Amino acid sequence: MKNLIKAQLRTLAQFGIYIAGISLVSVFMYLMFKYPPVVPYPGNDGYPPVYIPYPGVEHEYRLYLEERYLEYRRAA
DSSP states (O other): OHHHHHHHHHHHHHHHHHHHHHHHHHHHHHHHHHSOOOOOOOOTTSSOOOOOSSOOHHHHHHHHHHHHHHHHHHHO
């Protein structure tokens, strides 16, 4: 009887390990598809550009300032 219980526990443990492994692999695959790795394209200077995954307020403000600067240069 004890051997039968030990065998069943071993089978359940193996089944749990399989389920945990499949879950872990599926989480990694989900993250790879949701946030793919960045392959930067090097510019003329040889340095890769800075990757901004989620442009926030700072990025938008920098774009606004650059546009204002260009308008100032055109008006001058």
